[in-house]
Amino acid sequence: MSTAAVQDARKQAEALDNEDSIAFVRDEFNIPTKAQIASSRLADSHPAALPASEDDAKCIYLCGNSLGVQPKRTVTRLNQYLTTWATQGVQGHFRPLEESPLPTWLDADAKAAELIAPVVGANVSEVAVMQTLTANIHLLMSAFYRPDINGRHKIILENKAFPSDHFAVETQIRHHGLSTEKSMVLIESSSKDNIISTEEVLSVISAHADTTALLLLPGIQYYTGQLLDIPAITAFAHKHGIFVIWDLAHAVGNVPLYLHDWGVDAAAWCSYKYLNGGPGCIGGLFVHTNNSVVAKEITDEKPEEGYNNRLAGWWGNDKKTRFVMANKFHPVAGAAGFQLSNPSILDITSLSASLEIFQEAGGMEALRSKSLKLTNFLEATLGHMKEEDRAHFRIITPSKSEERGAQLSLMLSDGLLDTVMKELEARGVIVDERKPNVIRVAPAPLYNTFKDCVLFVEAFSAALEVAKQHAL
Amino acid sequence: MNDFASKVKVLRDGQKPEFPPNANTLEYAQSLDAQDQLSHFRDEFIIPTRASLKKKALDGIIPGIQTNGTTTDADTPCIYFVGNSLGAQPKAVRRYLEAQLETWASIGVNGHFSSLSNSPLTPWQDMAADCAAKSAAIVGAADPSEVVIMNTLTVNLHFMLASFYRPTDKRHKIILEWRPFPSDWYAFQSQIEWHGLDPEKSMVEMQPDENLYLSPEKILATIDEHAEDAALLLLPGIQYYTGQLFDIPRITQYAQERGIVVGWDLAHCAGNVELQLHDWNVDFAVWCTYKYLNGGPGSMAGAFVHERHGKVDMSSGKPVFKPRLSGWYGADKSVRFNMDKEFQPTPGAQGFQVSNPSAIDLTSLAAALSVFNKTSMKELRSKALVLTAYTEHLLDEIVRRQPEGEEPAFKIITPRDPLQRGTQLSLLLRDGLMDTVAAALEAHGVVCDKRKPNVIRVAPVPMYCRFEDVWKFMEIFEAAIRG
Numbered sequence: 001m002s003t004a005a006v007q008d009a010r011k012q013a014e015a016l017d018n019e020d021s022i023a024f025v026r027d028e029f030n031i032p033t034k035a036q037i038a039s040s041r042l043a044d045s046h047p048a049a050l051p052a053s054e055d056d057a058k059c060i061y062l063c064g065n066s067l068g069v070q071p072k073r074t075v076t077r078l079n080q081y082l083t084t085w086a087t088q089g090v091q092g093h094f095r096p097l098e099e100s101p102l103p104t105w106l107d108a109d110a111k112a113a114e115l116i117a118p119v120v121g122a123n124v125s126e127v128a129v130m131q132t133l134t135a136n137i138h139l140l141m142s143a144f145y146r147p148d149i150n151g152r153h154k155i156i157l158e159n160k161a162f163p164s165d166h167f168a169v170e171t172q173i174r175h176h177g178l179s180t181e182k183s184m185v186l187i188e189s190s191s192k193d194n195i196i197s198t199e200e201v202l203s204v205i206s207a208h209a210d211t212t213a214l215l216l217l218p219g220i221q222y223y224t225g226q227l228l229d230i231p232a233i234t235a236f237a238h239k240h241g242i243f244v245i246w247d248l249a250h251a252v253g254n255v256p257l258y259l260h261d262w263g264v265d266a267a268a269w270c271s272y273k274y275l276n277g278g279p280g281c282i283g284g285l286f287v288h289t290n291n292s293v294v295a296k297e298i299t300d301e302k303p304e305e306g307y308n309n310r311l312a313g314w315w316g317n318d319k320k321t322r323f324v325m326a327n328k329f330h331p332v333a334g335a336a337g338f339q340l341s342n343p344s345i346l347d348i349t350s351l352s353a354s355l356e357i358f359q360e361a362g363g364m365e366a367l368r369s370k371s372l373k374l375t376n377f378l379e380a381t382l383g384h385m386k387e388e389d390r391a392h393f394r395i396i397t398p399s400k401s402e403e404r405g406a407q408l409s410l411m412l413s414d415g416l417l418d419t420v421m422k423e424l425e426a427r428g429v430i431v432d433e434r435k436p437n438v439i440r441v442a443p444a445p446l447y448n449t450f451k452d453c454v455l456f457v458e459a460f461s462a463a464l465e466v467a468k469q470h471a472l
Numbered sequence: 473m474n475d476f477a478s479k480v481k482v483l484r485d486g487q488k489p490e491f492p493p494n495a496n497t498l499e500y501a502q503s504l505d506a507q508d509q510l511s512h513f514r515d516e517f518i519i520p521t522r523a524s525l526k527k528k529a530l531d532g533i534i535p536g537i538q539t540n541g542t543t544t545d546a547d548t549p550c551i552y553f554v555g556n557s558l559g560a561q562p563k564a565v566r567r568y569l570e571a572q573l574e575t576w577a578s579i580g581v582n583g584h585f586s587s588l589s590n591s592p593l594t595p596w597q598d599m600a601a602d603c604a605a606k607s608a609a610i611v612g613a614a615d616p617s618e619v620v621i622m623n624t625l626t627v628n629l630h631f632m633l634a635s636f637y638r639p640t641d642k643r644h645k646i647i648l649e650w651r652p653f654p655s656d657w658y659a660f661q662s663q664i665e666w667h668g669l670d671p672e673k674s675m676v677e678m679q680p681d682e683n684l685y686l687s688p689e690k691i692l693a694t695i696d697e698h699a700e701d702a703a704l705l706l707l708p709g710i711q712y713y714t715g716q717l718f719d720i721p722r723i724t725q726y727a728q729e730r731g732i733v734v735g736w737d738l739a740h741c742a743g744n745v746e747l748q749l750h751d752w753n754v755d756f757a758v759w760c761t762y763k764y765l766n767g768g769p770g771s772m773a774g775a776f777v778h779e780r781h782g783k784v785d786m787s788s789g790k791p792v793f794k795p796r797l798s799g800w801y802g803a804d805k806s807v808r809f810n811m812d813k814e815f816q817p818t819p820g821a822q823g824f825q826v827s828n829p830s831a832i833d834l835t836s837l838a839a840a841l842s843v844f845n846k847t848s849m850k851e852l853r854s855k856a857l858v859l860t861a862y863t864e865h866l867l868d869e870i871v872r873r874q875p876e877g878e879e880p881a882f883k884i885i886t887p888r889d890p891l892q893r894g895t896q897l898s899l900l901l902r903d904g905l906m907d908t909v910a911a912a913l914e915a916h917g918v919v920c921d922k923r924k925p926n927v928i929r930v931a932p933v934p935m936y937c938r939f940e941d942v943w944k945f946m947e948i949f950e951a952a953i954r955g
Contacts, residue, residue, distance in 0.1 A: 067580060166813050340659075
């Protein structure tokens with residue numbers, strides 16, 4: 001960037017940061033410092049005791065789309081969890097402690113559901129905090145993908161799905177003795193950047209409407225950052241009798257979702273990206289009320305005909321009978337009936353701590369409002385880079401803000417990626433790479449600033465300079 | 473050979489050891505503690521105190537670590553005989569967890585691939601394999617590649633069944649026991665239904681005798697009866713209610729010889745009894761880690777897949793497909809991030825992973841397993857045999873001391889054969905006693921597990937319980953049943 005452009009951008013950023021009504025939320029997070037990023041040793045002191053570092057010392061962490069930053073209160077809550085386990089032992093399951101921010105362990109899943117429901121736009125009874133993303137996709141498909149080779153047996157997904165989704169679909173199809181050749185339909189994008197238009201999706205649905213059982217799509221595509229039109233696609237699929245599952249790994253905590261109102265059938269997500277739950281943290285699923293009805297009592301005749309069958313476990317059983325240990329599964333209505341096991345309290349505590357902050361920041365609409373400004377500012381600032389630098393990358397994420405979340409994916413010219421990543425990190429910038437040529441930059445509204453965006457662009461310019469030299 | 477060692481020998485021969493007339497004294501109990509080579513492991517744990525069990529709010533006081541400066545009776549550790557339900561917290565957990573939180577806060581996403589040099593932790597992407605390696609000896613895997621740490625027990629059960637329960641028209645039945653833990657029952661029921669079959673027709677329950685004992689003869693006879701139409705046999709290594717330990721190798725072999733796949737739910741076995749899953753040729757097994765393994769409430773579960781099922785045949789250039797519900801994390805580490813659509817599984821149990829696992833969960837488990845790695849299941853089992861035999865002896869004496877003609881206050885429904893049980897004894901109380909006993913135990917700082925209406929389970933686990941605890945328990949328990 002030219003010096004003038006830099007100064008301009010910095011001034012703009014300062015103004016935008018000053019008027020940012022949720023700037024205070026950044027203080028809730030332990031953002032790594034540049035020194036820490038470079039360190040190879042654990043510091044001697046407890047992180048909560050480390051002196052608060054100057055903002056300047058903090059690294060420019062734009063990688064929340066891959067692993068979110070640690071909330072400070074997570075440390076506190078996990079300490080409280082350890083204390084509870086140590087002092088209460090098994091009583092921790094059912095004995096409440098006064099003024100403890102933690103629920104009893106038997107209630108931890110219900111409390112976590114209350115916290116996640118508003119984030120995804122669901123009734124509390126429509127969500128469950130459980131397991132991991134791919135396990136949840138399997139559990140949902142086991143319940144809702146019941147193919148009939150003479151009727152509906154196909155699953156439609158995108159050609160460049162995150163591999164886990166692809167493997168899950170393939171193995172579910174094969175479980176039923178079917179073949180991917182006949183029963184897997186891939187939506188090909190006509191764009192060289194793999195942007196999938198809504199029309200493309202709808203036309204594939206139309207082409208296979210009568211023989212399709214299930215549609216599985218990402219709310220936000222992991223590679224390009226494209227936000228799909230969840231309500232329109234869902235509605236169209238429903239018109240054709242197709243069950244719709246959304247993989248919301250990159251959407252949850254990133255963009256506002258209204259899963260209930262949009263009539264989404266089911267969805268699953270992980271919690272370690274924008275939800276800041278920690279690496280591999282317990283995930284979640286959504287099941288629309290329509291799909292989780294329990295219409296009969298266990299004492300009725302053929303009670304199993306009163307609910308959608310699913311792979312079951314004791315934790316999905318009606319709580320009233322859960323500890324009675326009777327030998328007949330009868331789920332509780334709602335998403336909770338899809339749970340199988342008592343969850344990891346450590347994990348749920350970590351996630352719940354982070355979700356408190358979403359509430360305090362004002363919810364998803366408030367976050368989206370800032371996110372739109374942040375990402376637009378990032379894009380504009382990238383646009384002010386020198387011509388000769390801009391020649392070496394392209395933003396492949398859609399330019400319309402309603403078609404993207406926080407993330408921008410930058411496609412670099414061949415051969416530059418490794419050096420760019422190395423140079424960025426040397427300047428204290430953490431972003432994510434998708435080989436061979438893409439970097440993903442995701443300014444998260446909870447803890448990133450407009451200044452972060454400028455500093456990124458400055459570092460990126462410098463990194464490109466070095467990379468270009470190396471490529472010569 | 474001292475008293476302790478000679479008792480171990482007798483018990484391992486399947487015999488009842490003799491206890492002296494003064495067995496029911498504190499001095500005798502303490503003499504056994506003095507001979508216990510594992511007694512120092514108690515210091516590795518935080519045992520709740522009587523005060524801490526009663527506290528109403530978090531106050532920052534951690535038994536044995538942070539005090540408020542005073543020491544009263546209430547600050548003595550409780551008698552924690554419920555490790556069969558939730559293990560006590562290893563001190564290492566807090567240390568490891570702090571390291572993990574600091575790592576996440578300090579290096580963010582780089583923690584997947586780097587670890588900090590003075591940390592007890594591996595990079596996050598290696599944590600699951602590390603815990604598998606730490607678990608291998610505990611379950612008797614030949615190699616860590618037969619073990620995978622992932623998900624929860626019931627989900628692992630479902631993933632295993634998806635691979636190993638492949639019913640045909642002829643072979644479609646699952647052989648199980650009369651009172652499986654409900655989760656297992658629901659898993660069987662829903663798996664059968666998922667295949668479009670009828671649970672009424674495809675489940676074979678084996679009933680116990682009037683003492684709730686499921687005999688080997690009964691089991692083998694059932695296997696014979698269903699040699700042609702059973703696809704799978706799945707039992708708990710230890711029955712949760714009675715504490716009966718099944719003859720895993722014998723049953724496994726007998727069923728496999730008849731073409732039946734054999735899986736084991738080891739929820740109450742892992743960390744409790746010696747297992748040799750590889751040598752016993754078990755097809756697969758699953759377990760949870762929050763009981764005897766002390767991983768914390770709901771901590772990540774484990775699974776075993778025999779080496780012969782874990783092979784990945786690449787002879788044609790592409791992996792030969794074996795039925796499995798897959799996800800990216802089961803892909804070989806070398807290709808996992810290539811984002812290919814061809815699934816190439818990691819050979820072995822770890823190919824059954826679907827998702828990247830929780831790092832803090834693995835951290836907690838790694839800390840707990842590090843204590844196990846300082847000893848062996850053989851040593852733990854030896855101590856447990858004596859502890860449980862001592863418990864049984866004193867309990868029998870309580871019944872003998874009851875007034876003539878009075879109905880016994882309780883009956884031990886766990887097998888009397890030391891080799892057919894683990895640490896736990898299940899006591900079936902006489903009707904009407906449960907509430908009094910429960911109240912008395914609570915009042916005196918004893919924690920046991922209740923199975924309403926009438927059973928309490930008593931588990932003096934070898935890792936952190938003492939003979940002295942057993943003796944004290946008896947004082948309290950006998951007074952309680954006397955009313």
